[in-house]
Amino acid sequence: MNESSLDFDVPLEQVSAEAAEEETHELRSVIQRHNHLYYVKGVPEISDAAYDRLFRRLRALEERFPDLITIDSPTRRVGASPRTDLPTIRHCAPMLSLDSTQDPAEVLRFDERVRRAVEADHVEYLLEPKLDGVSIELVYERGVLTRAVTRGNGLEGEGVTDNARTIPSVPLRLREERPIPEFLSVRGEVLMPLTAFEALNESIMEEGGEPYANPRNATSGAIRQLDSSITATRPLECLGYEVLDARGVSFRTDWAVIEALGAWGFRTPERAERVRSADEILAYHGAFQSDRDNLDYEIDGIVIKLDDLDERVDLGSTSHHPRWALAFKFEPRKEVTRVERIAIQVGRTGVLTPVALLLPVEVGGVTVARATLHNREELERKDIREKDLVRVQRAGDVIPQVVEVIPEEDRTRASPFEMPDRCPNCGTRVQISGPFTLCPNRFGCSAQLKGRIVHFASRSGLDIEGLGSETAALLVDRGLVDELVDLFDLTVEQLLELPGFASKSADNLVAAIQGRRSTQLRRFLFGLGIPEVGVSVAGDLAAHFRSYEALRDADEDALQAVRGVGPKMASQIRSFLEDPKSHAAIQAVFERMIQLDVPEVRQGEGPLSGRRFVFTGTLQSMTRARAKQSIEALGARASSSVSKETDFVVAGEGGGSKLERARELGVTILTEGEFLDQLKVETPGP
Numbered sequence: 001m002n003e004s005s006l007d008f009d010v011p012l013e014q015v016s017a018e019a020a021e022e023e024t025h026e027l028r029s030v031i032q033r034h035n036h037l038y039y040v041k042g043v044p045e046i047s048d049a050a051y052d053r054l055f056r057r058l059r060a061l062e063e064r065f066p067d068l069i070t071i072d073s074p075t076r077r078v079g080a081s082p083r084t085d086l087p088t089i090r091h092c093a094p095m096l097s098l099d100s101t102q103d104p105a106e107v108l109r110f111d112e113r114v115r116r117a118v119e120a121d122h123v124e125y126l127l128e129p130k131l132d133g134v135s136i137e138l139v140y141e142r143g144v145l146t147r148a149v150t151r152g153n154g155l156e157g158e159g160v161t162d163n164a165r166t167i168p169s170v171p172l173r174l175r176e177e178r179p180i181p182e183f184l185s186v187r188g189e190v191l192m193p194l195t196a197f198e199a200l201n202e203s204i205m206e207e208g209g210e211p212y213a214n215p216r217n218a219t220s221g222a223i224r225q226l227d228s229s230i231t232a233t234r235p236l237e238c239l240g241y242e243v244l245d246a247r248g249v250s251f252r253t254d255w256a257v258i259e260a261l262g263a264w265g266f267r268t269p270e271r272a273e274r275v276r277s278a279d280e281i282l283a284y285h286g287a288f289q290s291d292r293d294n295l296d297y298e299i300d301g302i303v304i305k306l307d308d309l310d311e312r313v314d315l316g317s318t319s320h321h322p323r324w325a326l327a328f329k330f331e332p333r334k335e336v337t338r339v340e341r342i343a344i345q346v347g348r349t350g351v352l353t354p355v356a357l358l359l360p361v362e363v364g365g366v367t368v369a370r371a372t373l374h375n376r377e378e379l380e381r382k383d384i385r386e387k388d389l390v391r392v393q394r395a396g397d398v399i400p401q402v403v404e405v406i407p408e409e410d411r412t413r414a415s416p417f418e419m420p421d422r423c424p425n426c427g428t429r430v431q432i433s434g435p436f437t438l439c440p441n442r443f444g445c446s447a448q449l450k451g452r453i454v455h456f457a458s459r460s461g462l463d464i465e466g467l468g469s470e471t472a473a474l475l476v477d478r479g480l481v482d483e484l485v486d487l488f489d490l491t492v493e494q495l496l497e498l499p500g501f502a503s504k505s506a507d508n509l510v511a512a513i514q515g516r517r518s519t520q521l522r523r524f525l526f527g528l529g530i531p532e533v534g535v536s537v538a539g540d541l542a543a544h545f546r547s548y549e550a551l552r553d554a555d556e557d558a559l560q561a562v563r564g565v566g567p568k569m570a571s572q573i574r575s576f577l578e579d580p581k582s583h584a585a586i587q588a589v590f591e592r593m594i595q596l597d598v599p600e601v602r603q604g605e606g607p608l609s610g611r612r613f614v615f616t617g618t619l620q621s622m623t624r625a626r627a628k629q630s631i632e633a634l635g636a637r638a639s640s641s642v643s644k645e646t647d648f649v650v651a652g653e654g655g656g657s658k659l660e661r662a663r664e665l666g667v668t669i670l671t672e673g674e675f676l677d678q679l680k681v682e683t684p685g686p
């Protein structure tokens with residue numbers, strides 16, 4: 001395409017509908033090309049002014065002929081109308097997380113495990129930087145971006161399509177440098193460059209706002225905006241690194257995936273390399289670690305991935321992470337500073353946590369001013385006292401920690417810090433439980449109530465925007481909220497009395513609270529703050545019991561039937577739900593909920609339920625990953641080795657020892673054709 005063929009001389013008013021159609025079409029592809037050159041390749045060919053001229057012309061044409069607007073038009077990157085909620089969307093394949101280590105010995109063990117499992121002469125790994133951003137799924141149907149979903153809990157996330165469209169390096173339409181598959185789901189990482197992050201924080205502070213703690217938080221906030229025109233103003237970038245699912249194209253190696261993503265117009269991780277030995281992995285890690293501070297975005301390690309996609313299927317995954325990949329993290333960055341004071345924080349569960357208030361220090365680009373000292377035992381063990389010089393470290397998103405005290409010869413130290421014997425918030429005498437110090441005044445201590453509100457409203461809970469710790473503290477201190485249920489009765493007038501609230505923010509908060517009366521059961525269960533019930537247990541409880549009442553009425557045996565719930569957890573959950581005060585508090589909140597959804601999951605159910613497959617050799621019609629997905633969708637499982645439990649061995653071309661073993665054990669062997677027939681099993685009707 002050549003931009004000189006574009007005739008700008010025809011004044012807008014004189015362009016016919018037909019000519020406009022042709023011109024918008026050409027303009028889009030020219031603009032897309034320059035976008036790609038500028039944002040993905042970093043080698044612009046025209047001036048900003050020339051680009052703006054093309055862009056303005058396209059916008060003017062679209063304004064005059066709105067029928068010509070398409071969802072993949074570059075003008076759509078400015079954002080769409082604000083939403084009231086982000087929909088929950090299921091990923092087309094689970095977005096697993098990565099197992100991680102900092103220990104080179106662990107990397108060697110990983111390498112050995114992989115070699116044992118794949119039984120190949122040589123193993124090839126793909127190495128990439130581990131980008132410290134926000135993971136996202138981008139779905140393309142016939143080459144057009146139709147859906148973008150945050151990682152969420154790995155199975156489902158938040159639909160952020162309008163927001164993703166505003167990110168210049170996200171292709172709105174795949175480039176036709178290679179055939180466009182009918183369906184493509186890409187996993188990538190959204191990031192904010194460090195320089196842009198600092199500029200953003202400065203402008204936020206100028207307007208009296210709270211700066212973001214790190215680029216990842218800023219990115220996460222930006223991508224989850226309800227108003228995509230705000231996302232459009234945030235300097236986000238996106239890199240693609242994995243294909244989650246595809247129809248109409250298949251790959252044998254990850255390297256080929258990365259190449260294809262590049263050809264389709266994605267930015268891909270820089271300096272990706274293929275290596276064959278553990279030594280090369282260690283060298284790559286070392287090189288990136290020393291270069292880390294020269295990059296304009298945060299990386300927190302490297303990712304080691306088995307390159308051959310069929311071999312990956314052999315290794316398989318746990319429910320959390322694949323066995324064919326490992327994140328090899330960098331050592332956390334450490335700095336030295338001084339403890340100014342030790343304060344006590346009272347949390348949602350009544351635990352008193354000592355916190356070091358530090359002379360602010362920058363640790364790897366983030367200012368650290370406080371660090372948790374965990375509990376009495378930890379404090380005694382490290383012997384941290386007020387005014388001590390200490391080494392602090394920040395590891396990823398973990399709260400900063402004090403590593404050790406640095407001895408100073410000429411200074412007399414303060415006396416050892418002692419935990420108070422009364423709750424600093426409500427004055428109740430504390431109880432000691434192992435290393436912990438507890439305030440037992442669960443329903444009378446306002447600090448605990450504030451913590452409960454924050455937890456209830458948190459991202460994994462009801463996800464009430466605008467209800468953070470500052471607002472929670474105001475609501476409690478002003479007597480507007482005495483228990484969680486009071487949140488539902490808050491009015492705009494009441495909020496307007498609070499400092500920092502204007503009519504828009506007050507309206508928004510009331511609407512956000514009311515809007516969350518319909519939510520998912522797992523969010524509700526998490527938000528209640530039941531002891532031991534974190535995000536994943538809440539999800540399992542929701543999937544198992546399917547209603548709050550069923551959980552409430554379950555005895556310990558019934559609780560233990562849930563995956564991941566042992567006797568200790570069951571008894572803790574039971575005694576919490578039985579406690580008259582917590583029972584009453586939860587029941588009151590429950591009665592205000594309108595709807596608590598449980599998604600339909602049909603894992604392991606299907607016409608091939610319980611059947612075990614083993615694949616060997618190369619299939620002609622699909623990759624092994626695809627084959628595995630297909631049988632799993634029908635309820636079957638794939639395993640890597642043949643045993644008595646195996647029902648079918650699918651023999652592709654060149655299968656070896658697994659076939660022999662199958663014959664020995666008398667396991668049914670399917671040709672590829674017979675296997676395809678198995679996949680066509682009729683699904684039972686409704």
Ligand code: IVH
Binds near residue numbers: 098132134189269322
């Ligand atoms: S591969 C199942 N490659 O790290 C494995 N992940 O701690 C798929 N991440 O949530 C992930 N850079 O968002 C992969 N080059 C990279 C990555 C990467 C960053 C993130 C990813 C994941 C997290 C795991």
